Amino acid sequence: MDNNKLLEIKNLKKYFYLRGGFFLQSNAGVIKAVDDISFSIKKGETFGLVGESGCGKSTTARVILRLIPHSSGSVIYDGKNIFELNHNQMFKVRRDIQIIFQDPYASLSPRMTIGDIVSEPLEIHRIGNKATRIKRVKELLDVVGLNPEHLNRYPHEFSGGQRQRIGVARALALTPRIILCDEPVSALDVSVQAQILNLLADLQKEFDLTYLFIAHDLSVVKHVSSRVGVMYLGKLVEIANSEDLYSNPLHPYTVGLLSAVPIPDPELERKRKRIVLEGDVPSPLNPPSGCTFHPRCPLAQEICSREVPPLKNYRKNGKDHFAACFFAGKSI
Amino acid sequence: MYPEVKDEKNRNGVISDDFGAAQKKYSKSSLYKDAWKRLKKNKLAMLGLGIVIVLILIAIFAPLISTHDPISRIKEDSSLPPNKAHFFGTDLLGRDIFSRVIYGSRISIQVGIIAVGISIVIGLFFGALAGYFGSLPDTIIMRIADIFFAFPYILGAIAIMTVLGQGIVNIFIAIGVLGWASFARIFRGSILSIKNKEYIEAARAMGASHRRIITRHIFPNAIAPIIVFGTMNVGTAIIVEAALSFLGIGVQPPTPAWGKMLSESLSYIDIAPWMMLFPGFAIVITVLGFVLLGDGLRDAFDPKMKNR
Numbered sequence: 082m083d084n085n086k087l088l089e090i091k092n093l094k095k096y097f098y099l100r101g102g103f104f105l106q107s108n109a110g111v112i113k114a115v116d117d118i119s120f121s122i123k124k125g126e127t128f129g130l131v132g133e134s135g136c137g138k139s140t141t142a143r144v145i146l147r148l149i150p151h152s153s154g155s156v157i158y159d160g161k162n163i164f165e166l167n168h169n170q171m172f173k174v175r176r177d178i179q180i181i182f183q184d185p186y187a188s189l190s191p192r193m194t195i196g197d198i199v200s201e202p203l204e205i206h207r208i209g210n211k212a213t214r215i216k217r218v219k220e221l222l223d224v225v226g227l228n229p230e231h232l233n234r235y236p237h238e239f240s241g242g243q244r245q246r247i248g249v250a251r252a253l254a255l256t257p258r259i260i261l262c263d264e265p266v267s268a269l270d271v272s273v274q275a276q277i278l279n280l281l282a283d284l285q286k287e288f289d290l291t292y293l294f295i296a297h298d299l300s301v302v303k304h305v306s307s308r309v310g311v312m313y314l315g316k317l318v319e320i321a322n323s324e325d326l327y328s329n330p331l332h333p334y335t336v337g338l339l340s341a342v343p344i345p346d347p348e349l350e351r352k353r354k355r356i357v358l359e360g361d362v363p364s365p366l367n368p369p370s371g372c373t374f375h376p377r378c379p380l381a382q383e384i385c386s387r388e389v390p391p392l393k394n395y396r397k398n399g400k401d402h403f404a405a406c407f408f409a410g411k412s413i
Numbered sequence: 414m415y416p417e418v419k420d421e422k423n424r425n426g427v428i429s430d431d432f433g434a435a436q437k438k439y440s441k442s443s444l445y446k447d448a449w450k451r452l453k454k455n456k457l458a459m460l461g462l463g464i465v466i467v468l469i470l471i472a473i474f475a476p477l478i479s480t481h482d483p484i485s486r487i488k489e490d491s492s493l494p495p496n497k498a499h500f501f502g503t504d505l506l507g508r509d510i511f512s513r514v515i516y517g518s519r520i521s522i523q524v525g526i527i528a529v530g531i532s533i534v535i536g537l538f539f540g541a542l543a544g545y546f547g548s549l550p551d552t553i554i555m556r557i558a559d560i561f562f563a564f565p566y567i568l569g570a571i572a573i574m575t576v577l578g579q580g581i582v583n584i585f586i587a588i589g590v591l592g593w594a595s596f597a598r599i600f601r602g603s604i605l606s607i608k609n610k611e612y613i614e615a616a617r618a619m620g621a622s623h624r625r626i627i628t629r630h631i632f633p634n635a636i637a638p639i640i641v642f643g644t645m646n647v648g649t650a651i652i653v654e655a656a657l658s659f660l661g662i663g664v665q666p667p668t669p670a671w672g673k674m675l676s677e678s679l680s681y682i683d684i685a686p687w688m689m690l691f692p693g694f695a696i697v698i699t700v701l702g703f704v705l706l707g708d709g710l711r712d713a714f715d716p717k718m719k720n721r
Contacts, residue, residue: 146618175620188611192633201629202619251615 086157087291088145088178088259089121093154095137095144099366112365114140116315117154119392122259127285127292129306129323131299131338133362137315138295139183142261145293146180147171158259176206179252183264185244189236195222195247196232202254221250224287225280242273249280253288261293266301278305299342303327311335314365314373317392321402331395331404333380334358372406380408448637448713458709464702472518481509483516483669492685502687504677510688513669514695520670521699524584524654525647531589533643536596541627543597544604554597561594567656574662581664584657588650599642603635637714645707648700655696671696 095115115137122128130138144151147163155162163174179202182188189198199221200214209217219229225246236244245265252260262281266274282305284290296302302309302323309326311319311334319332330336337358344350358377363369369376375385384407392405404410452458471478480500490507493499501510543554561569573587607613608631616626657663658672666673671692678688 143614148614148617172620175618178618180615180618182611182615184611188615190612190630190634193629201616201621205619205621205625248615255619 085124086121087124088293089157090141090145091119091155091157093118093141093144093156094152095140095149096152110366113315113368114365115144118310118312118315118317119154120310120317120320122291122293123308124291125285125289126307127294127305129302129309130293130295130312131297131302131309132312133297135362135365136312138297138312139263141312142180142263142293142295145261146175146178172206176255177258178261179255179257179259180261180263181245181248181252181265184268185241185248186236186268188248189244191236194233194235195227195239198236198247199232199250199254202251206255208255217254218250221253222247224253224284225250226276240273241269242276245269245273245277246280249277249284253284256288257290259291259293261295263295264297265294267296267298274301281305299338311338314362314368316373316405317403318374318406319402319404320392321404322400325397325400325402329397329402329410331402331409332374332406333378333408334374335404337377380406380411382407448710451713452709455709455712457705458713461702461705461707461709464698465706468518468522468699468702471515472522475515475519479509479512479515481512483508483512484667492681492688494685495687501691502685504674504688505681505685510674510691513674514671514691516669517671517674517692517695518699520581520658520664520668521651521654521696523581524588525651525699525703527585528588528650528654529592529643529646531585532592532596532646533639535590535593536598537600537639539593540597540600541604541631544601545608545623545627545631551601555601558594558597561591564591566591566653570653570657571660571662574657579662579665581668584654584663587657588653592646592650595646596639596642599638600635603638604631607631607634641707641711641714643707644710645704648703648707651696651699651703 093115094113094117097112097114099110099112118137118141120128130141132138140149143149145156145163151164155164157163158174158178161170163171166174189195193201196215196218199218203209203214203217208214215232218232222229222232227243227246227250231239236247239247245268248265265281266277269277278301281292285292292305294302294305306323309321309323310317311326311332313334319326319330319335321331326335327339330339333356337356340354340356341358344353356379360377363373363376369386371384371386371388372378372381372390375381378385388407390405390407392403393409395402395404395409452462480498485508487503487507490499490503490509492505492507493503495502499509499511501514503509504513539554539558543551569591570587573590574583577583577586613626613630616630621629654663654670655672655675658670659676661673661676663672664670674692675689675696678685678692681688
């Protein structure tokens with residue numbers, strides 16, 4: 082195994098137990114938001130995580146940061162399982178792993194100036210004194226392309242894209258090694274998306290960052306990621322290098338997702354064969370038996386409803402390509 | 414996929430200074446400044462604010478404003494109707510009603526503000542515990558609050574006053590302790606609505622302590638409804654104090670209090686109506702002032718009213 086794995090997620094599970102009843106609370110069901118997923122993120126790369134809404138992408142990020150408790154599994158960072166760290170050790174790890182949120186309107190406190198927002202992580206970790214913190218905040222605002230003189234303004238005075246830059250500056254304040262980007266651009270206009278994506282790419286080079294990039298937009302993920310994991314109903318169904326995944330998808334779900342990405346050329350768009358996924362994502366409360374994708378899958382056979390397909394490596398040209406399908410690679 | 418921006422300088426859409434200039438006039442504006450701007454446009458609220466300010470000034474400068482000693486009795490002046498020497502007339506014992514109403518404002522304003530202050534401190538503490546930590550603390554605190562809600566306010570105050578005995582400090586305690594439940598419930602509600610906001614998660618991801626999250630993030634974002642309800646509640650507290658004094662278990666007799674003056678004048682309502690008219694009027698004006706101000710504050714803080 083190569084040693085440049087910065088973050089390794091092993092058999093991570095997050096189950097939500099629903100409670101019903103008014104007086105006597107009984108278990109009414111289990112939602113397997115994240116169900117036994119494993120992947121690793123290499124130093125300096127961008128690992129993309131894609132999937133439909135509600136497939137557990139954001140839950141994964143929150144569990145990694147211990148914002149919500151995990152059910153089982155481990156996340157190895159720096160040789161240690163972060164779920165086993167005590168409060169002080171975790172406090173130190175938080176300096177290295179930061180997060181950027183989806184909604185730039187909900188992720189900044191409306192009662193704090195952007196100077197306070199960006200300097201808060203420094204304050205919490207007792208870095209520098211007041212004067213050096215202000216200097217650092219100005220630097221950070223400059224780095225993310227905002228006017229450093231605006232530090233006394235409030236978030237509502239900024240546009241969505243600008244607010245997302247403030248969120249990026251806050252995440253950078255502690256000079257982290259890993260940033261979890263939880264759909265950082267899906268709330269923004271396409272033109273602004275490009276700016277933020279370029280900013281993230283520049284910062285990655287400049288500060289030697291590693292990203293876990295969560296999105297539901299495959300074209301965005303293709304643009305930024307070196308490797309991509311595809312999630313469906315809490316499970317990883319395919320993991321591959323970005324180019325391999327896009328040129329040679331193995332799982333029928335990935336094929337369907339890719340076929341939904343519009344091609345900006347009407348000629349090609351008209352010619353290509355579209356695979357439309359039938360139906361909705363099944364309720365995670367009552368997932369289908371066997372392969373959870375089988376009711377929507379064009380390749381489904383009898384075995385798919387009986388057995389859960391394991392994540393197998395379909396190695397090609399020396400590159401790993403994992404897929405969880407009995408009929409991986411079969412054309413639709 | 415995405416349009417390549419040729420100009421390297423503008424690649425990240427660096428915000429130029431012109432943009433800043435356009436926004437300059439809004440700089441340093443916060444929720445409170447915005448709310449104040451909206452409040453200023455609301456005439457009724459400004460009337461309420463005016464009444465409240467005048468009342469507080471009257472209470473502070475009572476010795477300068479009053480024309481007579483509010484306690485000394487002059488037998489010859491008993492039950493005089495309003496005249497040049499006694500603007501509001503005199504009561505049965507020959508005390509100047511104008512001076513008594515002026516001094517009475519001290520009791521009402523003190524009770525209103527201090528009692529509500531006590532309610533807010535207790536309510537915020539328990540509301541924060543319940544809302545932020547949820548589960549067991551939430552259940553226990555909210556069920557206790559329910560008990561307080563189920564108990565009639567005046568009856569509770571009478572019970573506490575009977576146990577503690579008369580006196581202004583005990584009125585503060587009785588009214589203050591009984592009022593905490595509403596504040597706890599409101600604060601808990603607003604905490605619940607913001608506790609899962611992403612900026613709270615961001616603070617937790619940085620490693621902020623519970624105390625920091627509550628004081629720096631939750632508190633400033635959840636305090637607006639408390640300000641509104643607190644202002645309105647001052648009026649309620651004043652009425653409860655007047656009721657207690659009316660029932661004879663509030664402020665001790667020689668001290669002028671509006672409720673007490675009402676009960677003293679009750680038997681003479683047909684022959685000397687001024688005895689109850691002026692203190693009654695004072696209560697109405699005071700409560701109205703706080704309620705109008707509270708109402709205006711609610712509209713000023715309500716984002717739905719924004720830009721109207």
